[in-house]
Amino acid sequence: MGREIYDIINDMAEVLNASQMQKLQEVLVKRLSENTVSDYLQTTNMDFLDMFLTAKHLEGCSDKTIRYYRCNIEKMLDTINIPVIKITTEMLRKYLVEYQTINNCGKVTIDNIRRSLSTFFSWLEEEDYIIKSPMKRIHKVKTGVIVKDTIPDEKIEILRDNCNNLRDRAMIDFLLSTGIRVGELVRLNIDDIDFSERECVVYGKGDKERKAYFDA
Known part of the structure; x- marks a missing residue:
């Protein structure tokens, strides 16, 4: 958004409510665009999504997380199909309700999608592309x-009996003993393991480092 538009709306924040501020933003963009076409007005929803994903990649999000963000946000943008500046809280609520009904998914899935959309709109707000995230009033x-x-002893x-070699047996025992994720085990190197102290350095989600312990 042009800096001038943002400054005007920011100055009016104390006297206008959220819906009035959004309307003011739409009017300013429309009127000013009659004489001046800004870079912001030429930016498509997919451009915003690509910029958001690039930012998340730089923050250290994994490829899996990036794909999850893209999938959830693309579906929302394709369904609502209007510029992000005009997307309202009511539109997003309706989208989430209809998504749950059509796909017959549970509350956990819907909340994960809600978190993806909330992260996207919060980024748009932080980058001054929108005044206020429409997801702020959509709660967890x-x-x-x-x-x-737990897995029964049997x-x-x-x-264990179905392991064809010592390496597979070691992997099963290591997972059971440490409780780490399979993906974390795959990334583990011999140098990360201290056999004398029975501990290892594990790299989890977001490349966060922690210690895990194993028994004899």
């Missing part, structure tokens, strides 16, 4: 806490 979806069952022995 309440979900029940699911306690996962199944653990079946896993």
Whole structure:
């Protein structure tokens, strides 16, 4: 957005509510564009998405996370199909409700999508492309806490018995002992393991480093 437009709306923030500010923003963009076509007006929704994903990549998000962001945000933009500057809270609420109904998905899935959209619109706000994120009034979806069952001893022995070599057996025992993720085990190197102290350095989501411990 042109700096002038942003400054005008920012000056009016104390006397206008959110919907009035959004309307003012739309009018300013429309009127000023009659004489001046800014870079902002030429930026498409996909351009904004690409810029957002580039920013997230620089922040250290994994390729899997980047793909997840792209999938969720692209679907929303294709469905609502208007410039991001005009997307409202009501439109996003309707989108999430209809998405849940059409895809018959659970609350956890919808809340994950909500978080992706919230991150995208918060970035647009931080970068001064929009005045206020329309996701701010869409709160976390309440979900029940699911306690996962532990693996019975019988199944653990079946896993061990079906290992064809010592390496596979070591991997199964290591996962059981440390509780680390399979993806974290794949990234593990011998140099990351201290056998004398029975600990290892694990690189988790977002390349966050932590220590995990294993038994004899």
